[in-house]
Amino acid sequence: MMNCPEVMELMNRYVDDDLNKIEISHLMEHLKQCSDCSEMFERLKHLSAELENMPKVMPKFSLVDAIMPQLDLLDLEQQQNAAVRETSSPSVIVPMKPRWRDRMPFRTLGGVVAAGFIVGLFLLFNKPDSVQQADMELTSVQESSADKSMVMNESQTLDKGKTSTAPSTATYDAGTDTKAADEPNKADNLNETKPADQGKAPDEPAPKDTQQEKPATVPSEQDTKSTPPTKGEKSGQQDHKVGGSGGEQQVPTTKPDAKPDTKSDPKSDAGSSNQQSKKSDNGQGNDNSGNTDKSSDQEQDRRSISQEVEDKGFESSDMMGLMSLAAPGFDTSLADAHMEVRSEDKAFRAVFDEHKLVVYNGKKKVLYKQTLTDGMVTNPMWSEDQKTFTFEFSSKNADGTFGEPELMTITPKKSKS
Amino acid sequence: MxxxxxxxxxxxxxxxxxxxxxxxxxxxxxxxxxxxxxxxxxxxxxxxxxxxxxxxxxxxxxxxxxxxxxxxxxxxxxxxxxxxxxKPSVSIDEHELVFQGDDNVEQEVMSTYVAKDIQEAIEKLPEHHRAVVVLRYLQDFSYNEIADALNLPLNTVKSYLFRARQQLQLLLHDYQKGGVR
Known part of the structure; x- marks a missing residue:
C-alpha cells in the first residue's frame, strides 16, 4: 500500500496526464480510503484546471514589426562586416601596431573598447527599442578638445528610454580621446586638403530611374564597396568603437582606427571628401536656384533646404513645400541617394547618403554621424534658431512598406570659431 | 511551409x-x-x-x-x-508545505479562483518554479520538453512543478480565506 507522499506524486502526475492505467487504479484505490488525499486531489485538479484556463494573452501589436528596424540594422552590420573583410585584404602597407590590433580579438583591444562593446551590447539587447539609436554616436571628441565643444541631444518622441544613451556614449567617447589623439589630425588634414582636386567625383553615383527603386537592383558590389570607406572618415574612428554596432562588429571597429595613414585610408578619405566638396558645391548651386524660385518663402521660413534627388537633379524647396508634397522622402537604402539640408546661417549641413546621416559644420568637419537602416527620411529641417536638426524616419518593413515615422532630433553645438 | x-x-x-x-x-x-x-x-x-x-x-x-x-x-x-x-525572489522553502486539514474544505474547493489571484500567486513563485508552471500550462509542454527548455534534469522539473502547485494552492487558499468571497 502506498503512503500519502507517494500518492501526492501520483496525483500530480495524474493532472499532467503522466499516469498509466495501473498507476491510476492504484491512485484511486488510495483515494477511496484516505480522505486527506482525496480532498487534496480535488483541490489539485481544480487548481490545474484553473491554470489551464489562464488567459492566452496576446501582444498589443506585432512584435516582429516593432523590431524590424533593429533586424535591418543587424543585417546592415553584417553586410558591412563582410564588406570590410573583403576590402581589408592584401597589398596594403599596414603599420605594425594597427596590424597587431587587427588580429587581436575584439575584447582584447583594451578596457576602452571593451566598455564600448558592453555599451553596445547593452543597447542592443537590453533596450531593443534603442538599437537604432545605438548607432547614433557622438563624434570626435578629439576635435572638441582641440577647437570646439559639441553636444548632441538625441531624442525620439516615440521612445522614452533613448535619451539616456547619449550621455553614456559621451563619457565613453571622452575616454578614447587620448588613444586616438595622434590620428585624427592626419585624417583631418587629408580631409581638408583633398577636396580641391577631386573634380571628377560627382559623376560617381549612377543615376537611378526612380528614387523608390528597391536597393536589390543596386549591384551588391557597389553596396559593399561604398559603405566601408565611410569608416575611414575621421570621426568614424571613434564612432565605431562606441556604437551599438560594436556589439556585432569586430572589423569595422578596429579598422578605421588601425589604418589612418595607409594607402587605403587616404583613398577613402579622399572619396568621402570628394563627396563633401561635391555636396557643398551642389548645395550652393541649389541655394541659388532655390532663391530665385522661392526666395520669399525661404526667407519667411529662415530655412534653406537643398535636396539632390537622383536623376531629377537638384531640387530646392522650403519646409512648407516638403510638407505639402506629403514629404518626398529620402530612401536610405539606395546606394546612390544623396540629400543635404543646410541651416540658414550655413553653420551646419546635414547630409544624407546611403544608410547614413552626417552633420558637418561650416568647415566640413563631421560633427555627427549616424547609421540609418533601410527606410524613408521625411521632413528634414533645421529649427528656426538653426540649432536643431530634425527629421522623421520611417523604417522599411520586410514587405516593403514603411513603419510609423519617428521624430529624430539632433542638436550640434556651434563651434566657437 | x-x-x-x-x-x-x-x-x-x-x-x-x-x-x-x-x-x-x-x-x-x-x-x-x-x-x-x-x-x-x-x-x-x-x-x-x-x-x-x-x-x-x-x-x-x-x-x-x-x-x-x-x-x-x-x-x-x-x-x-x-x-x-x-527583484529578489522568495525561496519556496520559506513556506511550510503541509497538507491542509479537513476543517475548511468543501466550499473552497469548488469556488473559482480569479485569474488575477492566480497570476499574483504565480508571481510569488521563485523564478524556475514559475518558468516550469508557465511552460507546462501556457505552452503545454511535457516534462521532457520543459527539461529541454530550461536545461534541467527531468526529476527537477517534476519536483519544481509539484512544489509550485502546492505553493499556489496554499497561496490561493490564503486569498480565499482572507478575501471577500
Whole structure:
C-alpha cells in the first residue's frame, strides 16, 4: 500500500496526464480510503484546471514589426562586416601596431573598447527599442578638445528610454580621446586638403530611374564597396568603437582606427571628401536656384533646404513645400541617394547618403554621424534658431512598406570659431 | 511551409522565411514572458529581445532539439535575467508545505479562483518554479520538453512543478480565506 507522499506524486502526475492505467487504479484505490488525499486531489485538479484556463494573452501589436528596424540594422552590420573583410585584404602597407590590433580579438583591444562593446551590447539587447539609436554616436571628441565643444541631444518622441544613451556614449567617447589623439589630425588634414582636386567625383553615383527603386537592383558590389570607406572618415574612428554596432562588429571597429595613414585610408578619405566638396558645391548651386524660385518663402521660413534627388537633379524647396508634397522622402537604402539640408546661417549641413546621416559644420568637419537602416527620411529641417536638426524616419518593413515615422532630433553645438 | 522547412530556409539565408518564423512564434514568446514577468511592458521588452536573439542566432539552432523548446529556452533565459535584476525572489522553502486539514474544505474547493489571484500567486513563485508552471500550462509542454527548455534534469522539473502547485494552492487558499468571497 502506498503512503500519502507517494500518492501526492501520483496525483500530480495524474493532472499532467503522466499516469498509466495501473498507476491510476492504484491512485484511486488510495483515494477511496484516505480522505486527506482525496480532498487534496480535488483541490489539485481544480487548481490545474484553473491554470489551464489562464488567459492566452496576446501582444498589443506585432512584435516582429516593432523590431524590424533593429533586424535591418543587424543585417546592415553584417553586410558591412563582410564588406570590410573583403576590402581589408592584401597589398596594403599596414603599420605594425594597427596590424597587431587587427588580429587581436575584439575584447582584447583594451578596457576602452571593451566598455564600448558592453555599451553596445547593452543597447542592443537590453533596450531593443534603442538599437537604432545605438548607432547614433557622438563624434570626435578629439576635435572638441582641440577647437570646439559639441553636444548632441538625441531624442525620439516615440521612445522614452533613448535619451539616456547619449550621455553614456559621451563619457565613453571622452575616454578614447587620448588613444586616438595622434590620428585624427592626419585624417583631418587629408580631409581638408583633398577636396580641391577631386573634380571628377560627382559623376560617381549612377543615376537611378526612380528614387523608390528597391536597393536589390543596386549591384551588391557597389553596396559593399561604398559603405566601408565611410569608416575611414575621421570621426568614424571613434564612432565605431562606441556604437551599438560594436556589439556585432569586430572589423569595422578596429579598422578605421588601425589604418589612418595607409594607402587605403587616404583613398577613402579622399572619396568621402570628394563627396563633401561635391555636396557643398551642389548645395550652393541649389541655394541659388532655390532663391530665385522661392526666395520669399525661404526667407519667411529662415530655412534653406537643398535636396539632390537622383536623376531629377537638384531640387530646392522650403519646409512648407516638403510638407505639402506629403514629404518626398529620402530612401536610405539606395546606394546612390544623396540629400543635404543646410541651416540658414550655413553653420551646419546635414547630409544624407546611403544608410547614413552626417552633420558637418561650416568647415566640413563631421560633427555627427549616424547609421540609418533601410527606410524613408521625411521632413528634414533645421529649427528656426538653426540649432536643431530634425527629421522623421520611417523604417522599411520586410514587405516593403514603411513603419510609423519617428521624430529624430539632433542638436550640434556651434563651434566657437 | 511547415516549420521545419521555414527553419531550414531561414538558416540558409532566406530572410523572409526567418521573418515568417518569428511571426509564427511571437505570441508564444510573449505569453511566456508575460507570465514570468507579470508585466506587460517588461514582457514586450523581453519578447522583442528574445525575437532579436532568435533572428541573429538562428544558425545556432540544431535540429536535434525541438524548435519550440529552443525558442522557449531563449525567452525564459532572458526573462529570468530580467527577473533577477528586478527583484529578489522568495525561496519556496520559506513556506511550510503541509497538507491542509479537513476543517475548511468543501466550499473552497469548488469556488473559482480569479485569474488575477492566480497570476499574483504565480508571481510569488521563485523564478524556475514559475518558468516550469508557465511552460507546462501556457505552452503545454511535457516534462521532457520543459527539461529541454530550461536545461534541467527531468526529476527537477517534476519536483519544481509539484512544489509550485502546492505553493499556489496554499497561496490561493490564503486569498480565499482572507478575501471577500
Amino acid at each position: 511547415v516549420e521545419q522547412e521555414l527553419i531550414r530556409a531561414a538558416q540558409s539565408g532566406d530572410r523572409d522565411a526567418l521573418i515568417t518564423l518569428l511571426r509564427n512564434i511571437e505570441t508564444h514568446v510573449y505569453r511566456t514572458a508575460y507570465y514570468i514577468l507579470n508585466n506587460e511592458q517588461d514582457a514586450m521588452d523581453a519578447s522583442q529581445e528574445a525575437l532579436i536573439r532568435i533572428y541573429s542566432k538562428i544558425n545556432s539552432y540544431e535540429e536535434k532539439a525541438q524548435f519550440k523548446t529552443w525558442v522557449q529556452r531563449i525567452v525564459t533565459n532572458i526573462c529570468i535575467d530580467k527577473f533577477r535584476r528586478n
